[in-house]
Amino acid sequence: MRxxxxxxxxxxxxxxxxLAFLYLPILILVIYSFNDxxxxxxxxxxxxxxxxxxxxxxxxxxxxxMSLRVAVSSATIATLLGTLAAVALSRxxxxxGRTLFSGMLYAPLVxxxxxxxxxxxxxxxxxxxxxxFWTVTFAHTTLTMCFVAVVxxxxxxxxxxxxxxxxMDLGCNPVRAFVAVTLPLIAPAIVAGWMLAFTxxxxxxxxxxxxxxxxxxxxxxxxxxxxxLGVKPEINAICTLVIALIAVVIVIASLASKLxxxxxxxxxxx
Amino acid sequence: MSARRxxxxxxxxxxxxxxxxxxxxxxxxxxxxxxxxxSQTAIAQPPYEPVFDLTAGWGALKAAFAALSLDNFxxxxxxxxxxxxxxxxxxxxxxxxxxxxLIGYPIAYGMARLPKRWQxxxxxxxxxxxxxxxxxxxxxxxxxxxxxxxxxxxxLALHLVxxxxxxxxxxSAMYIGIVYSYLPFMILPLYATLAKMELxxxxxxxxxxxxxxxxxxxxxxxxxLPGVGxxxxxxxxPIVGEFVIPDLxxxxxxxxxxxxxxxxxxTNKDWPVxxxxxxxxxxxxxxxxxxxxxxxxxxxxxxx
Numbered sequence: 001m002r003x004x005x006x007x008x009x010x011x012x013x014x015x016x017x018x019l020a021f022l023y024l025p026i027l028i029l030v031i032y033s034f035n036d037x038x039x040x041x042x043x044x045x046x047x048x049x050x051x052x053x054x055x056x057x058x059x060x061x062x063x064x065x066m067s068l069r070v071a072v073s074s075a076t077i078a079t080l081l082g083t084l085a086a087v088a089l090s091r092x093x094x095x096x097g098r099t100l101f102s103g104m105l106y107a108p109l110v111x112x113x114x115x116x117x118x119x120x121x122x123x124x125x126x127x128x129x130x131x132x133f134w135t136v137t138f139a140h141t142t143l144t145m146c147f148v149a150v151v152x153x154x155x156x157x158x159x160x161x162x163x164x165x166x167x168m169d170l171g172c173n174p175v176r177a178f179v180a181v182t183l184p185l186i187a188p189a190i191v192a193g194w195m196l197a198f199t200x201x202x203x204x205x206x207x208x209x210x211x212x213x214x215x216x217x218x219x220x221x222x223x224x225x226x227x228x229l230g231v232k233p234e235i236n237a238i239c240t241l242v243i244a245l246i247a248v249v250i251v252i253a254s255l256a257s258k259l260x261x262x263x264x265x266x267x268x269x270x
Numbered sequence: 271m272s273a274r275r276x277x278x279x280x281x282x283x284x285x286x287x288x289x290x291x292x293x294x295x296x297x298x299x300x301x302x303x304x305x306x307x308x309s310q311t312a313i314a315q316p317p318y319e320p321v322f323d324l325t326a327g328w329g330a331l332k333a334a335f336a337a338l339s340l341d342n343f344x345x346x347x348x349x350x351x352x353x354x355x356x357x358x359x360x361x362x363x364x365x366x367x368x369x370x371x372l373i374g375y376p377i378a379y380g381m382a383r384l385p386k387r388w389q390x391x392x393x394x395x396x397x398x399x400x401x402x403x404x405x406x407x408x409x410x411x412x413x414x415x416x417x418x419x420x421x422x423x424x425x426l427a428l429h430l431v432x433x434x435x436x437x438x439x440x441x442s443a444m445y446i447g448i449v450y451s452y453l454p455f456m457i458l459p460l461y462a463t464l465a466k467m468e469l470x471x472x473x474x475x476x477x478x479x480x481x482x483x484x485x486x487x488x489x490x491x492x493x494x495l496p497g498v499g500x501x502x503x504x505x506x507x508p509i510v511g512e513f514v515i516p517d518l519x520x521x522x523x524x525x526x527x528x529x530x531x532x533x534x535x536x537t538n539k540d541w542p543v544x545x546x547x548x549x550x551x552x553x554x555x556x557x558x559x560x561x562x563x564x565x566x567x568x569x570x571x572x573x574x
Contacts, residue, residue, distance in 0.1 A: 007380075007383050007384065008383075010376070010380075011376075011379065011380035011383045011384075012380065014376035014377050014379070014380045015377060015380035015381065015384075015392065018373070018376075018377035018380070018453075018457075019392075019395055019396075021450070021453075022395075022396070022399045022450075022453065022454075023395075023399070025407065025410035025411055025413075025414055025450070026399070026402065026406075026407065026410055028410065028413060028414060028420060029406070029409070029410040029413055032413060039418075080287075081287055081288040081291055082288070084284040084285070084287055084288050085284075085285065085288035085289075087281055087284045088281050088282065088284040088285035088288070088289075089285075091281035091284075094282070095282050095285055097289070101285060101288075101289055101292070102563075102567055103563055104292040104293070104296050104297060105288075105292065106562070106563050106566045106567065107296070107559060107563065108296065109566070110503070110504060110507040110508055110559065110562055111507075111508075111511075111559075112507070112508055112510065112511020112512070112513075112528060112551065112555070113508075113511070113513070114511050114513050114528045114531050114532060114548065114551075115303075115511060115548045115551060115552060118303060118531065118535065118544060118545065118548050119296075119299035119300055119302065119303045119548070120295065120299050122299060122302040122303055122306055122541070122545070123295070123298060123299040123302055126302055138295060139295075141291075141295075142291070142292070142295040142296055145288065145291070149288070150566075174280050175280050178280070196401075199401050199402075199403075202403065203402075203403040203404055203405065205404070205405050205514060206513055206514065209536075210535075220403070220405050223405055223406075223409070224405060224514075227405075227409055227412065227518060228518070231409075231412055231413055231416060235409060236413070239403070239406040239409060239410075242402075242403055242406060243402055243403075243406065246401055246402055246403070249401070250398060250401055254394065
């Protein structure tokens with residue numbers, strides 16, 4: 001019998017190049033955030049100068065705070081709604097407009113953000129809603145709940161149904177069987193879904209630009225307007241902080257999915 | 271079996287909240303886009319003539335219908351800027367998707383050939399950049415590609431070029447940015463199908479005397495088509511409407527449709543034209559969107 005895994009030199013080279021391509025730019029960005037020189041491209045020794053600059057930049061701090069609040073609230077609502085949607089779709093519920101429902105859930109995953117952003121803004125204007133924190137939060141919820149639904153649904157799909165059946169044979173009603181048996185099993189996917197929703201919200205520029213109002217810019221909006229004017233070392237520092245935050249989130253999410261893989265099939269974060 | 275039936279009823283109630291939410295925040299907004307795309311531009315706040323005012327009674331409603339106009343769509347069809355923008359968006363999306371497939375396939379293939387233990391690690395490594403901010407990743411490339419950036423410094427040090435190359439504000443910079451940002455979306459579905467493939471099939475082909483390229487072209491590639499389809503759609507659709515990458519990396523002399531829409535909206539404050547542009551973009555993307563929906567549904571609802 002031949003060995004199952006045949007790794008050719010070509011395979012290794014393409015993998016190495018691919019990963020280098022994915023990681024080098026981020027690594028360079030992080031390294032240059034500790035550069036003392038004002039010129040982004042000249043190395044002037046290690047320094048935390050640009051981090052101090054960021055922490056004394058009031059407008060940036062306010063934008064970061066706004067982004068964090070939006071990300072936490074929208075991810076929480078999105079996780080609730082997305083999990084409900086996943087349960088409805090994967091537990092064979094038959095109801096009117098089911099096709100429309102799943103269509104509405106999958107479309108935003110790939111829909112160009114300019115369309116989603118514009119349409120939501122027109123809704124908010126028509127409703128005469130004051131634009132700011134809540135409009136951005138609702139807009140992000142709409143986008144991210146679809147991602148949560150997909151993550152949770154794929155976990156529910158790989159679950160052993162006989163566990164729920166056993167619970168009900170032992171006298172649980174469906175709701176109780178769900179809470180006592182299914183929910184703990186899909187909890188890691190729900191955590192991963194929340195994390196994904198959180199990072200997507202933290203990241204979004206386009207939808208936030210459309211749906212926010214004057215005076216309540218999110219961090220990506222501020223970064224974007226600075227980047228348009230050129231590269232600034234302070235931006236490198238902010239980006240590094242965001243990357244660090246997201247790294248923490250990823251570690252938590254992967255611990256959660258490791259937990260889930262020890263209980264059965266793994267729930268990939270996507 | 272029985273559990274499936276009993277579960278169905280509470281599951282139906284679970285649908286109510288997300289259903290209402292999506293109708294209100296996803297479906298209804300499109301009605302507004304359509305409505306405003308049919309109205310006239312006005313210098314006011316909000317900057318369009320209201321089309322319907324249900325409180326004004328039937329006569330007013332009839333007058334409002336008469337006032338609906340396709341002018342914005344006519345403008346889109348007759349003004350070269352928009353036609354070019356749509357064509358450019360499609361060209362860019364097709365080119366970038368082809369590049370992504372070309373670059374992503376060998377990586378996904380390499381991942382699928384790794385020992386099982388390493389496959390999981392490789393998958394995490396590919397997913398992680400997807401979690402880091404889009405904007406930050408584009409900014410990282412601005413750092414590298416700028417006039418006195420790292421790439422030019424390296425090229426100059428190696429004496430490959432005599433003077434700094436202009437990278438920023440060119441199409442090459444934009445393609446680098448798009449490929450960089452969307453690569454995980456191409457690799458993951460490809461890897462998912464390639465990893466499930468029976469290696470024995472390839473081995474059989476080569477045992478029967480097929481040279482490696484024939485094994486790939488006649489066995490591996492056809493079997494990976496579902497993954498290719500998913501990856502292509504997952505990249506193509508959002509790239510057509512892409513705004514951030516061309517805005518920050520490409521030159522400003524030829525715009526993509528996402529940029530034109532943004533410009534009409536934020537700079538020219540012409541909401542009706544922006545809405546009409548969004549409607550046309552949606553119509554262009556309808557077929558790939560429907561294809562993607564079917565793929566996604568099949569994958570999630572009938573097990574994989």
